[in-house]
Amino acid sequence: xxxxxxxxxxxETVALWRQLWTPGAPSAFHGExxxxxxxxxxxxxxxxxxxxxxxxxxxxxALARAGRHYDGWLPYPPDPADYASGLHAVHRxxxxxxxxxxxxxxxxxxxxxxxxxxxAGRAALEPYARATYGMPLADLEAIQAVVTGDxxxxxxRLSRYVAAGxxxxxxxxxxxDLPGQREQIDRIAALPALAGPLxxxxx
Numbered sequence: 322x323x324x325x326x327x328x329x330x331x332x333e334t335v336a337l338w339r340q341l342w343t344p345g346a347p348s349a350f351h352g353e354x355x356x357x358x359x360x361x362x363x364x365x366x367x368x369x370x371x372x373x374x375x376x377x378x379x380x381x382x383a384l385a386r387a388g389r390h391y392d393g394w395l396p397y398p399p400d401p402a403d404y405a406s407g408l409h410a411v412h413r414x415x416x417x418x419x420x421x422x423x424x425x426x427x428x429x430x431x432x433x434x435x436x437x438x439x440x441a442g443r444a445a446l447e448p449y450a451r452a453t454y455g456m457p458l459a460d461l462e463a464i465q466a467v468v469t470g471d472x473x474x475x476x477x478r479l480s481r482y483v484a485a486g487x488x489x490x491x492x493x494x495x496x497x498d499l500p501g502q503r504e505q506i507d508r509i510a511a512l513p514a515l516a517g518p519l520x521x522x523x524x
Contacts, residue, residue, distance in 0.1 A: 328382065330354050332390050335374055342371030375428060379407050388414025393426035395491060397466045404429065405485035429487040431466040434495030435475050435508035442469040446495050453497075469495060476513040483517035490519065 322330060333352040340346045341363040350357045366372060375393030376386060387394040388411045398404050408427050415424050434449075436442030443458065446469055450458040461467060468478045479490065494505040 328386060332386065335390065338374070339371055342366050373426065375426065377430070379403070381410065384410040385414045387411050387425060388416075388420070389418050391425060393428050393489070395428045395430050397430040399462055399464065399466055401481040401485040404482055404487060408486040426489055427486045428489040428491055429466060429482050430491045430493065431468055431479070431482070432461075432493045432495050433467075433475060433479070433509060434469040434505060435472055435512065436469070437471055439470045439474060442471075442495075445501075449495050449497055467495070472508070472512050475509075476515055479512075480516040483515050483519060488519055 333354050336352065337350050337355055337357075340350055341360065342365060344365060348360050350360060373392035375395045376383065376391040377395045377397070378384075378387070379396045379398055384394075384407055394408070394411050396404065396407060398407065411425055411427070412422075415422065432446075432449075434442045434446050436445065446467070447458045450456060450461040450467075454461055458467070466482070468475055470478065482490070492509060494502045494509075496502045496505045
């Protein structure tokens with residue numbers, strides 16, 4: 322795919338998906354990039370209108386795009402204040418195009434590790450960061466949401482994002498092997514209740 326205008330192409334592809342998911346929609350699709358004259362019948366999704374489509378990204382263009390075209394916003398900012406300001410921009414974009422308030426689900430993608438000993442948790446995340454991203458943990462934390470500590474610390478830090486507006490948390494387990502991931506699932510499931518509303522308890 323050409324690098325230039327790649328996000329415009331993404332938006333048009335999503336529009337094509339939504340047309341395919343709509344009963345009785347035209348069998349042709351003619352956009353700026355995609356020209357299809359005779360689309361075959363598609364299996365309709367169980368959910369009317371198709372599955373919700375969420376967009377990541379936190380550039381001004383991505384925030385505007387999320388508000389105009391998408392059903393959810395899934396960024397991973399390391400600072401909850403940046404999450405709050407980004408969500409404000411998404412809401413402004415929603416209003417600018419006349420979509421209903423609440424049209425975009427505010428979500429957060431976050432790496433989480435829970436350990437009784439916070440220092441041990443940070444030490445365990447170091448090889449995780451290097452294996453997953455090829456960079457030290459300190460560098461990863463500068464660009465992505467990473468939360469570690471004991472259960473109370475993790476719950477408090479996640480609650481900051483909830484206070485900033487996140488209503489759905491997509492949690493990536495900060496463990497490399499299957500036993501460690503299973504252990505983290507149990508620890509995350511046992512976290513103290515987060516302060517503030519969440520739309521679901523799914524992880």
